[in-house]
Amino acid sequence: MAALLKQSARLGLSGRHGQVFCRLPWALSFQRYMFNANKKILVEMDKSTGVALMKMANPPVNLLNLETLTEFAISMEKLELDKDCKGLILTSSLSKVFTAGLDIMEMCGKSPEHVTEFWRAVQEMWLKLYGSNLVTIAAINGFSPGAGCLMALACDYRIMADNVKYSIGLNETQLGIVAPFWLVTRELRPSLFS
Ligand SMILES: CCCCC/C=C\CCCC/C=C/C(=O)SCCNC(=O)CCNC(=O)[C@H](O)C(C)(C)COP(=O)(O)OP(=O)(O)OC[C@H]1O[C@@H](n2cnc3c(N)ncnc32)[C@H](O)[C@@H]1OP(=O)(O)O
Numbered sequence: 001m002a003a004l005l006k007q008s009a010r011l012g013l014s015g016r017h018g019q020v021f022c023r024l025p026w027a028l029s030f031q032r033y034m035f036n037a038n039k040k041i042l043v044e045m046d047k048s049t050g051v052a053l054m055k056m057a058n059p060p061v062n063l064l065n066l067e068t069l070t071e072f073a074i075s076m077e078k079l080e081l082d083k084d085c086k087g088l089i090l091t092s093s094l095s096k097v098f099t100a101g102l103d104i105m106e107m108c109g110k111s112p113e114h115v116t117e118f119w120r121a122v123q124e125m126w127l128k129l130y131g132s133n134l135v136t137i138a139a140i141n142g143f144s145p146g147a148g149c150l151m152a153l154a155c156d157y158r159i160m161a162d163n164v165k166y167s168i169g170l171n172e173t174q175l176g177i178v179a180p181f182w183l184v185t186r187e188l189r190p191s192l193f194s
Contacts, residue, residue, distance in 0.1 A: 005191070018120070026180065031048040032044065032046050032048070035075070035078065039057060040057055041055070041075045041194060049085045050086035050087060052082075052085050054088055054090050054091070055153065056090075059094060062099035062148075063099070063100055064125070065103040065105075066114075066117065069122060072128070074137055076081050076141065080132065080134065087134055090139065090155060091138075091140075096141075096165075097142040097144075098138075098140045098144040098148050099148040099169075100143065100145060100148065100194070101145070101146030101148045102122065102146055125151070127185065135191045136156045136157070137154040137159065138152035139159055140159065140166075143167060144166070146171055146175075147172045149169055150179065150183065159179065
């Protein structure tokens with residue numbers, strides 16, 4: 001755990017601009033592999049440390065649309081199946097946004113089937129992250145509203161870039177979206193379950 005937190009700190013999250021500077025040589029070696037399906041989610045797995053670095057890479061603001069959510073779930077499954085993988089650092093490849101949360105356009109003017117599929121993918125993301133066997137750390141290197149905040153809450157640990165400009169929080173009610181009760185009670189009122 002300490003090693004995982006150290007590695008997260010090494011990413012430069014305390015930098016004034018909250019940028020992630022990876023100081024490790026990311027050349028491929030037998031101890032390291034990288035994968036991505038459609039490049040919305042980049043994964044760098046270091047077998048020597050057992051730590052995977054997962055970066056959301058969906059510019060300009062890392063919207064969580066159906067494609068990204070699906071890729072996220074596939075990436076999580078691959079890491080869970082890797083017996084060498086012990087921990088996961090979830091962060092953003094962008095300079096000032098962790099993720100702007102759910103893509104509102106996925107819920108606007110779409111068919112009921114599409115909206116159903118989208119919300120299933122949202123729930124799947126939460127299940128994958130909250131229920132993960134890996135030690136999970138959210139390295140929040142920028143704005144993190146709505147589902148970005150929920151993603152961070154679903155991790156075991158959270159570290160946020162030291163930059164007063166960045167905000168994090170549950171703003172979805174301003175958009176008329178209500179987080180489901182099971183999510184709120186699990187993440188925000190865990191004492192109800194203990
Ligand atoms: C593991 C957790 C899962 C939980 C599962 C269960 C249930 C979940 C309950 C659901 C609760 C969550 C709901 C949400 O997430 S609702 C979305 C909340 N997010 C926002 O309100 C973000 C609003 N955006 C911003 O504040 C800013 O964009 C910013 C992130 C601060 C970045 O600012 P800036 O760099 O200036 O970029 P722009 O504002 O210019 O944005 C660039 C383009 O992106 C469009 N955009 C931004 N956010 C969204 C969004 N959420 N959906 C759709 N589109 C978005 C923006 O309009 C710009 O588009 P344009 O270039 O065409 O103008």
